[in-house]
Amino acid sequence: MDKVLRVGIIGAGGIAKAVHIPNYLKQSNKVKIVAITDVVKANAESAAKEFHIDQVFTDYQEMLDAAELDAVSVCTPNKFHAGATIAALQAGCHVICEKPPAMTVKEAQKMAETAKQYGKILTYGLSFRHTPEVGALKRFVDANELGEIYAARVHAIRRRGIPGWGVFTNKELQGGGPLIDIGVHMLDTALYLMGYPEPDTVFGVTYQKLGNKPGVGLAGSWDWENFSIEDMARGMVTFKNGASIILESAFAANTEKHDEMSVSLMGENGGADVFPLKMYQEKHHTLIDTTPSFLPVKDNYELQMERFVDCCLNEYQPISTAEQGVILQKIINGLYESADKGESIKLFAE
Ligand SMILES: NC(=O)c1ccc[n+]([C@@H]2O[C@H](COP(=O)([O-])OP(=O)(O)OC[C@H]3O[C@@H](n4cnc5c(N)ncnc54)[C@H](O)[C@@H]3O)[C@@H](O)[C@H]2O)c1
Incomplete structure (x- = not known):
């Protein structure tokens, strides 16, 4: 056997x-x-x-x-x-x-x-690395369809999605809020598709505007009195190869969409939105958009x-390595440190 x-x-x-x-x-x-x-x-x-x-x-x-x-x-x-x-x-x-x-x-x-x-x-x-969208787009990226990806936009934003269960609003046990909990997924997705470049500098800002008072809870009622995390984080990451990512992540924000998990990539030969997958290119003097008509149906988990x-x-x-985990952690902790200090942080290679 x-x-x-x-x-x-x-x-x-x-x-x-x-x-x-x-x-x-x-x-x-x-x-x-x-x-x-x-x-x-x-x-x-x-x-x-x-x-x-x-x-x-x-x-x-x-x-x-x-x-x-x-x-x-x-x-x-x-x-x-x-x-x-x-x-x-x-x-x-x-x-x-x-x-x-x-x-x-x-x-x-x-x-x-x-x-x-x-x-x-x-x-x-x-887990988002294992979605059909990311699997398919990675093949296009590897075939150089987007060329050098030099810019990305990352959103993990809920309108009123502060978790009402677990310890997700406890900084001592979680290390932070939406950035480390859901922003991490979209940031990792962008980094994976960009080839996990070496980060250079981060600049982050965090807010605590909605989570520390009672309100509508679409993900259960949370412990607003002991809310010790940010409810929104925003930031920019630059990389040694010249690329950059702009990121927004929130458990609660006054936006139209209730839940937005998105990654947009912009490369020299083309761009893409990942969820849902759509690619943008200029070919034969024409601007074209490409969408898959079939993606395998497989649960990413x-x-x-x-x-x-x-x-x-x-x-x-x-496909997700321990070394990439170190880079991911450097960016997240760098963004939090930058937000605390009110200045950009240089992330040097160890
Ligand atoms: N990949 C995803 O989409 C996804 C979704 C949800 C949660 N998570 C991650 O999973 C982890 C757990 O989240 P959850 O939602 O299951 O939380 P949870 O609170 O439902 O469960 C955590 C469990 O761990 C136990 N625990 C605490 N300390 C322990 C220890 N030292 N040894 C053994 N058990 C211990 C708790 O008693 C609890 O039963 C978090 O890191 C979270 O970020 C990932």
């Missing part, structure tokens, strides 16, 4: 139960979930019962020591990503850690270094988890 990947889950909350566990279970010929851990015992126990997982722990180190695992999903709040990931890598496991990589650049670097040192795969739950399992079993590198 082919090898079966023995998986453990760290953090038995929303994303573990909606994405990681069900998508491992769909691959039951290749994967067995053998253990789950959560600091809240009831969370681990109820997930174990619902998904028929044999071993339950409240401490991830105990699970890593006892359960003989090949791979781990890290699904905790952001503050615990680095500790759990590093411990799992040191225990000889491949890891998929939820986004964002970590809370600080130092943590993301240590995670990447540990993966390298132990020769294990470390990838992140940057399902593909993300399939790809992770295949990488672990066949030991090839994931």
Whole structure:
């Protein structure tokens, strides 16, 4: 029989139960979930019962020591990503850690270094990379259809979408608000399609205008009295190759659309909007727009988890790497630092 990947889950909350566990279970010929851990015992126990997982722990180190695992999903709040990931890598496991990589650049670097040192795969739950739109556009980009991409616009903006569950409005546990939570997805998508260039300078501004008072909550009612994050972040990133990204991310803002997740790319040979996919070019003295008439229908989370399992079993590198996670973290933390200091920040290569 082919090898079966023995998986453990760290953090038995929303994303573990909606994405990681069900998508491992769909691959039951290749994967067995053998253990789950959560600091809240009831969370681990109820997930174990619902998904028929044999071993339950409240401490991830105990699970890593006892359960003989090949791979781990890290699904905790952001503050615990680095500790759990590093411990799992040191225990000889491949890891998929939820986004964002970590809370600080130092943590993301240590995670990447540990993966390298132990020769294990470390990838992140940057799920938009696995959408059909991004998959298709990457093929056009690789075929030079857009030429050198020198400018991008990134939006992750909700009109009234402050999460009313979890710890998403707690800066101490999450490291920030919409920028680190949803902006990270669109920023990563743009960076991936631009070839993950080396960042040079960032300039960021954050606002707290709507989240710290009661109001309409389209994503549940949030704890406005303890709202410790920004409700909007805006910024600009420049890269050593001369490219630049302009970014806006909000959990709440007075805009028309209720939820906008978009990336626009502008290159020398063409441009593109990614969601939905549309490309813009000048050919034969004509301005043309191109839209796909067919894209494969595949859930991006399902593909993300399939790809992770295949990488672990066949030991090839994931499309989202630990080193890219460091660059992503540098930009996010640089934008926050810039907003705090009120000045642009130079991000030097380490
Ligand atoms: N890729 C996506 O689209 C997506 C969507 C939602 C959440 N996420 C990410 O997933 C992570 C978790 O989010 P969620 O919505 O599942 O949160 P959640 O609050 O629903 O679940 C987190 C769980 O982790 C547990 N936990 C906390 N500290 C722990 C520790 N040290 N060890 C073990 N368990 C611990 C909590 O008790 C809780 O059960 C976050 O990093 C978030 O950014 C990603």
